Amino acid sequence: MSTPAPPRRTTQGWVIGHVAGAPVILAPSWLLAVAVLTALSVPAARALTGLDGSAVWVVALAFVVLLFVSVFLHEVAHGLVARARGQQPHEFVLTLWGGHTAFGGAAPTPATNALVAIVGPAVNLALGALFGVLLVLDVAPRGTVVWALLWSGAVTNGFVGLFNLLPGLPLDGGRVLEAVVWAVTGSRYTGTVAAGWVGRLVAAGVVVWALWVPVSGGGGDVLDVMWAVLIGAFLWAGASGAIRGARAQRNVEGVTVESVGHRAVTVGHADSLAHAGSVAAAAGVADVVVLAPDGRPAAYVDRAAAASVPPQAAGTTPVTAVSVPLPVGATVDGTLVGQELLRDLARATRLSPVVVALVDGRVTSLLHANEVVAAIRA
Structure with missing residues (x-):
């Protein structure tokens, strides 16, 4: 065991x-x-x-x-x-x-x-x-x-x-409020954002109280005020972090190959750049994946390198001359979504920053790791 x-x-x-x-x-x-x-x-x-x-x-x-x-x-x-x-x-x-x-x-x-x-x-x-x-x-x-x-x-x-x-994140009362709103709306995101905003109000209230008590004659000294302001700042940072985290999580849940990838077509390893360009143009896409003799995705066309080839030479230039090799395993399951897709991407992008999405063994898209990260943070 x-x-x-x-x-x-x-x-x-x-x-x-x-x-x-x-x-x-x-x-x-x-x-x-x-x-x-x-x-x-x-x-x-x-x-x-x-x-x-x-x-x-x-x-x-x-x-x-x-x-x-x-x-x-x-x-x-x-x-x-x-x-x-x-x-x-x-x-x-x-x-x-x-x-x-x-x-x-x-x-x-x-x-x-x-x-x-x-x-x-x-x-x-x-x-x-x-x-x-x-x-x-x-x-x-x-x-x-x-x-x-x-x-x-x-x-x-x-x-x-x-x-x-107190009913605001990052305090425990904020988690309870988050759970209540989540249960009522069915959305964890809505619950977290609502509790985060209430947490910001609690943080602001702590600071206002800390500044008001000495002014109103309620006692307290400069050290007490400074300590309360620090606590208020900590609570504000925690509430804001919870809101940002909820937005990132919502983006994660909405991640699909279609939302973060580029549709791609395939050509054979012996085809010319001109042929690859015509296949891509006919499909209305810009990305091309080169297949090995056994049908495995073996490379993808580097757009910048392909654009540097004079048009008159495209017909005699092998597509492999302007392609970036793909390691074995640099593929993801194109049917996955959300966290499952990101886990598969994390595995594949350890091999290559650009990976291929497959659906039923067929190439559908190219995915760039940096673009996926940007989409989650957006």
């Missing part, structure tokens, strides 16, 4: 373990997050415990570690539910902005999309409630380090859970 290949790792960093068959990675930016958040947490740690000096820094660091443990559990919840629904997580990553979970593919249904999204914030809200109950039960005296950690766990988990439920 063969062993399945491990998920492909795409993020650089330190692997600290594996969960659900996927690596847990600390990205280099995570260290910056720990340093900055620890410094920002010192005033709160001092106010909650009355400590000072190095001790208050240790408590502040404990706040940050507790926060990232909560973020890690949030991401693991995404991964476990996704795996149960048929989506294999590829990696769990802790970064400057918290964390993310990468999957091998998109959710197959709106229900899976919503369930995978909502379980993360649900875990944080459950943790926040647990810490809150422990506070209410007075399991630790007020002002102690344990009490401060419980307070930090309740507040940070509550904030992370509620913030992630």
